[in-house]
Amino acid sequence: MAFTEKETELINKLKDDVINYKVEDAKKHAQEAVNAKVDAYTMTMEGLAGGMAVVSEKFDSHEYFVPETLLCAKALYAALDILKPHIKMQKGAVRGQVVLGVLQGDVHDLGKNLIKAVFEAAGWTVHDLGRDVPLQKFVDEQMRTDSDIVMLSALMTTSMVGMKKVIPMIREKNPNVKIMIGGAPISEKTVEEFGADSTADNAPNALQEAIHMVDVLKKGEMTAK
Ligand code: B12
Numbered sequence: 001m002a003f004t005e006k007e008t009e010l011i012n013k014l015k016d017d018v019i020n021y022k023v024e025d026a027k028k029h030a031q032e033a034v035n036a037k038v039d040a041y042t043m044t045m046e047g048l049a050g051g052m053a054v055v056s057e058k059f060d061s062h063e064y065f066v067p068e069t070l071l072c073a074k075a076l077y078a079a080l081d082i083l084k085p086h087i088k089m090q091k092g093a094v095r096g097q098v099v100l101g102v103l104q105g106d107v108h109d110l111g112k113n114l115i116k117a118v119f120e121a122a123g124w125t126v127h128d129l130g131r132d133v134p135l136q137k138f139v140d141e142q143m144r145t146d147s148d149i150v151m152l153s154a155l156m157t158t159s160m161v162g163m164k165k166v167i168p169m170i171r172e173k174n175p176n177v178k179i180m181i182g183g184a185p186i187s188e189k190t191v192e193e194f195g196a197d198s199t200a201d202n203a204p205n206a207l208q209e210a211i212h213m214v215d216v217l218k219k220g221e222m223t224a225k
Helices: 005-019 023-035 040-060 066-086 110-121 135-145 157-173 188-194 203-224
Strands: 097-103 125-133 149-153 178-182
Touching: 005 023, 005 040, 005 066, 023 040, 023 066, 040 066, 040 110, 040 203, 066 110, 097 110, 097 135, 097 157, 110 125, 110 149, 110 203, 125 135, 135 149, 135 157, 149 157, 149 203, 157 178, 157 188, 178 188, 178 203
Parallel strands: 097 125, 097 149, 149 178
Antiparallel strands: none
């Protein structure tokens, strides 16, 4: 995708702020982006998520440890708070309700929060359970809200196993609900193995997938009538 000179400048600044955990600069540059009326969605995905991708590499290669990474997350959240109200997604005819949360034992919520920002910007209702969520809570919240989709996030192989347990628990109460799973350790193979409906590797793809699912659900309801 081609960016304007201003967009490129701000993407690079935001990226650098996240990578080098410059919380105050992250706020300043997010505000600069809002004032310059550049696309907040592009700033979030290319700048903030782009910066976090570099942080992931540094964490994986042991250049960064937990304290630095936590500060990077702080910089990302500080900028996201400012950009989020300005993210504009195309509001199509298909919208729905999702239950979203990070599974028990897992505090990695950056990806989950990016998903929430994108879905809300597209006009969806997100019932956010937060992180380190006990399995039964996903079942209860789906029942309480009658949501179309349950979205389960896990970043660790240890928390991922909770998906295998909770998917049949959700289906037992509501066989029609769609279940999406995601996070770094999730693949198409996991979807099949755990009996979920689908996955996506990032927030925009998750939205496309969710739109497709709700479309299918609504068509199914119409033919049943
Ligand atoms: C940031 C980070 C942290 C931060 C988390 C801050 C926060 N508030 O989230 C902190 C420092 C707290 C942390 C702690 C730990 N971490 Co950590 N962490 C990471 C790191 C570097 C980046 C993850 C991230 O935020 N990525 C950026 C976001 C935007 O991407 P994302 O989460 O993948 O989400 C996107 C997609 O996956 C997708 N998606 C996500 N969820 C969902 C859900 C659905 C339904 C769908 C469709 C899509 C979807 O869309 C998202 C948005 O685009 C990863 C490294 C890596 N390679 O992933 C390790 C990593 C996840 N951590 C790891 C570990 C081991 C830990 C600790 C145990 C470290 C320790 N020694 O204490 C603790 C665990 C604490 C706990 N109990 O949870 C391991 C996990 C290994 C494993 N296989 O289990 C990793 C993989 C690092 C490694 N290579 O060892 N960590």
